[in-house]
Amino acid sequence: xxxxxxxxxxxxxxxxxxxxxxxxxxxxxxxxxxxxxxxxxxxxxxxxxxxxxxxxxxxxxxxxxxxxxxxxxxxxxxxxxxxxxxxxxxxxxxxxxxxxxxxxxxxxxxxxxxxxxxxxxxxxxxxxxxxxxxxxxxxxxxxxxxxxxxxxxxxxxxxxxxxxxxxxxxxxxxxxxxxxxxxxxxxxxxxxxxxxxxxxxxxxxxxxxxxxxxxxxxxxxxxxxxxxxxxxxxxxxxxxxxxxxxxxxxxxxxxxxxxxxxxxxxxxxxxxxxxxxxxxxxxxxxxxxxxxxxxxxxxxxxxxxxxxxxxxxxxxxxxxxxxxxxxxxxxxxxxxxxxxxxxxxxxxxxxxxxxxxxxxxxxxxxxxxxxxxxxxxxxxxxxxxxxxxxxxxxxxxxxxxxxxxxxxxxxxxxxxx
Ligand SMILES: Cc1cc2nc3c(=O)[nH]c(=O)nc-3n(C[C@H](O)[C@H](O)[C@H](O)COP(=O)(O)O)c2cc1C
Numbered sequence: 001x002x003x004x005x006x007x008x009x010x011x012x013x014x015x016x017x018x019x020x021x022x023x024x025x026x027x028x029x030x031x032x033x034x035x036x037x038x039x040x041x042x043x044x045x046x047x048x049x050x051x052x053x054x055x056x057x058x059x060x061x062x063x064x065x066x067x068x069x070x071x072x073x074x075x076x077x078x079x080x081x082x083x084x085x086x087x088x089x090x091x092x093x094x095x096x097x098x099x100x101x102x103x104x105x106x107x108x109x110x111x112x113x114x115x116x117x118x119x120x121x122x123x124x125x126x127x128x129x130x131x132x133x134x135x136x137x138x139x140x141x142x143x144x145x146x147x148x149x150x151x152x153x154x155x156x157x158x159x160x161x162x163x164x165x166x167x168x169x170x171x172x173x174x175x176x177x178x179x180x181x182x183x184x185x186x187x188x189x190x191x192x193x194x195x196x197x198x199x200x201x202x203x204x205x206x207x208x209x210x211x212x213x214x215x216x217x218x219x220x221x222x223x224x225x226x227x228x229x230x231x232x233x234x235x236x237x238x239x240x241x242x243x244x245x246x247x248x249x250x251x252x253x254x255x256x257x258x259x260x261x262x263x264x265x266x267x268x269x270x271x272x273x274x275x276x277x278x279x280x281x282x283x284x285x286x287x288x289x290x291x292x293x294x295x296x297x298x299x300x301x302x303x304x305x306x307x308x309x310x311x312x313x314x315x316x317x318x319x320x321x322x323x324x325x326x327x328x329x330x331x332x333x334x335x336x337x338x339x340x341x342x343x344x345x346x347x348x349x350x351x352x353x354x355x356x357x358x359x360x361x362x363x364x365x366x367x368x369x370x371x372x373x374x375x376x377x378x379x380x381x382x383x384x385x386x387x388x389x390x391x392x393x394x395x396x397x398x399x400x401x402x403x404x405x406x407x408x409x410x411x412x413x414x415x416x417x
Pocket of ligand 1: 051052053065103104105106133134135161189298320321322323324325353354355356374375376377378
């Protein structure tokens with residue numbers, strides 16, 4: 001078994017002889033997001049950290065997502081009375097503490113045993129939006145219940161990120177469950193007809209650690225075991241119900257009919273087998289007909305696609321290149337924001353993710369027209385460092401940096417232009 005989770009942390013104050021009280025030890029807060037990233041890189045097993053970190057191909061866009069932000073300079077105003085700044089804002093009608101939200105990332109229990117449960121609680125405590133991945137290691141019902149268990153006045157808002165499956169019944173079932181359990185929006189990811197080529201995953205024969213499953217498909221798991229008893233390997237490998245939980249790890253990763261040399265990633269094979277690569281604009285209308293929830297398109301990079309999304313009456317446009325994990329050499333997301341804002345104006349909300357590691361990055365994204373930004377990897381770094389508290393620390397750190405950037409720039413309110 002390659003999966004190995006290091007002891008969470010050293011107790012700092014546990015044996016304090018001056019006191020009889022048992023203190024609950026906390027790890028020290030780190031000084032910036034780079035240190036959280038470094039912790040993950042030094043403490044998780046190679047296949048896991050590679051899966052979380054890697055971008056597609058030569059990772060040009062991965063570097064570019066981050067490198068683009070410093071190219072925008074902030075020119076500060078002076079003497080503006082910045083003693084009070086307002087960073088609260090409304091997203092899809094709900095007031096959140098600041099425009100920093102949580103992007104969907106798959107397989108969070110590889111970063112921390114509590115995975116999505118910890119992230120959902122941190123989202124509520126930070127009073128923000130969490131988008132849950134279809135490929136979560138905690139089911140969508142348990143995730144939102146964990147968030148809702150945090151007492152008021154803390155409150156999170158939960159969106160469900162949807163991959164459309166070739167099997168329409170599965171897609172319909174996910175939408176229905178998201179609706180029943182209290183999610184507020186369906187975030188349809190539109191940049192992933194196939195999985196991008198992530199070479200570290202291919203090299204590592206990346207697969208889900210054997211103690212985890214894709215929990216939204218747990219109900220298919222028993223069926224899958226029955227199939228295993230009754231069928232030969234090849235039939236089993238081709239069966240939806242069996243592959244849905246990604247528990248057929250050795251079979252999918254190595255089976256001669258599904259894994260070709262150079263395509264040895266279980267998750268890449270999962271997409272090839274199960275995810276619908278035939279989506280069109282008609283799919284958006286189908287989803288809108290099949291849900292009362294708000295609909296957001298995630299993975300838009302072009303102004304003409306953004307205009308088309310507005311014509312299809314979506315509630316939000318999410319500018320994203322999937323954390324540079326899909327098509328390499330696409331532009332950094334921040335580079336596309338102004339031109340997309342120009343065509344969308346205020347016809348629907350605009351979100352942006354990709355490469356955000358500083359409060360100044362967030363300040364720039366809001367200044368250029370985003371209603372909110374979303375964090376992918378930084379949440380995983382916080383999760384790996386200290387679970388729920390680590391995620392909350394990452395969010396608070398960026399919030400503090402954002403407030404500081406505003407004050408130093410002479411800006412007291414984050415109005416969308
Ligand atoms: C490890 C990992 C898993 C991801 N899983 C999903 C997913 O299941 N669905 C999805 O729409 N996007 C997924 N994404 C993309 C993120 O939602 C987001 O677009 C991206 O991470 C933002 O860039 P950042 O990591 O630089 O913040 C994933 C990204 C990473 C790094």
